[in-house]
Amino acid sequence: MxxxxxxxxxxxxxxxxxxxxxxxxxTAALRMTVQLxxxxxxxxxxxxxxxxxxxxxxIVVMVVASDLATVDRSExxxxxxxxxxxxxxxxxxILVDFFFLEVVIRLPxxxxxxxxxxxxxxxxxxxxRSNVIGINxxxxxxxxxRDEYHYYLACGASRKEALFPFFRxxxxxxxxxxxxxxxxxxxxxxxxxxxxxxxxxxxxxxxxQYQILIVIAIISGTVLAVFLAIRLSMLSAFDEADLLDEDIxx
Numbered sequence: 001m002x003x004x005x006x007x008x009x010x011x012x013x014x015x016x017x018x019x020x021x022x023x024x025x026x027t028a029a030l031r032m033t034v035q036l037x038x039x040x041x042x043x044x045x046x047x048x049x050x051x052x053x054x055x056x057x058x059i060v061v062m063v064v065a066s067d068l069a070t071v072d073r074s075e076x077x078x079x080x081x082x083x084x085x086x087x088x089x090x091x092x093x094i095l096v097d098f099f100f101l102e103v104v105i106r107l108p109x110x111x112x113x114x115x116x117x118x119x120x121x122x123x124x125x126x127x128x129r130s131n132v133i134g135i136n137x138x139x140x141x142x143x144x145x146r147d148e149y150h151y152y153l154a155c156g157a158s159r160k161e162a163l164f165p166f167f168r169x170x171x172x173x174x175x176x177x178x179x180x181x182x183x184x185x186x187x188x189x190x191x192x193x194x195x196x197x198x199x200x201x202x203x204x205x206x207x208x209q210y211q212i213l214i215v216i217a218i219i220s221g222t223v224l225a226v227f228l229a230i231r232l233s234m235l236s237a238f239d240e241a242d243l244l245d246e247d248i249x250x
Contacts, residue, residue, distance in 0.1 A: 004029070043117065052111040059097075059120055063090045066124045070131045076139060076248050081233050085135075088228030089127055096123060096221040100213055122193065122214060123221040126178055134174030134226040135233070142166050142244055149244075159242040167230060174226045175219075182215055191215075 007029060014021045046058060067085045071078045097120055101107050107115055142149055142163070152162035185191060193214055197207035237248055 043113075046117065047113050050109075050113045052109070055111045055113050055116055058117065059093070060090070062120060062124055063093065066128045070128050070135070073132045074135045074139075075250055076135065077250055081135070081248070084233035084236070085131060085229050088232050089124070089131070089225050092127070092221050092224035092228055093120060093123060096217050096224065100217045104213060118193075119214065119217065123218050126218045126222050127225040130174040130178060130222045130226050131229050133177075134170045135229060137173045138166055138170035138230050139237070139244075139248065141169055143246075143249065146244065153242055159238065162242070163234070170230060171223070171226060175223055178219055178222050182219060185211070185215060 007025065011022055011025055014025060042058075046054065063086060067082060067089055068078075070085055070089075071081045074081065097116065101112075101116060101119065102110070105115065145166070149162050149166070153159070191211055191214070194207045194211040197210065198204055237245055239245060
């Protein structure tokens, strides 16, 4: 409770400048607390049973929650994107998880909860932010520069060729924040997982090795998720004449 007192200063600043964010700050703090407490109690049982199918079911729940947040923040219609974003995130996540957990770390058994759930959560958190940026950049860039897209089509370009500059810009903007973080780890910041391991008594070198793997897993999952989310959503976002369906926008 003493720790919550640290929120009084930012709350006072937000109130003074009439930002309208004071209520959101309180709601976010309350939701964070309740969600983490509930997840903490649930993870106690999840780690105790450590059943691969139960762990996979929890990953599906995490992906669904992540995708709902992604679509809601993207300012696009949920029905137009949810299935595409879910398939992209789940596929990218499973591929990255399987490689790093089963091939690199070599867990004692498939989808061991103590490793799989925290690592999946870290990858998903970054995928959510990057998916929002990537999808917004792609579709709203296409909406604002539709004449440029139509010009490419009129000149004989295929839909894939005409969309290439928009796809490239979406990837650049969505991946750049993760790359910036990746390039400054160790000098500017000490990541939470590494710090937690050190505080828990692990050797700094062991914590660093895990952190390197986590960062590589995050960048791999992020790029793969953004790429797949845009590609899969394109299947239903265009008509037979290769024109963008305006109904995807709120």
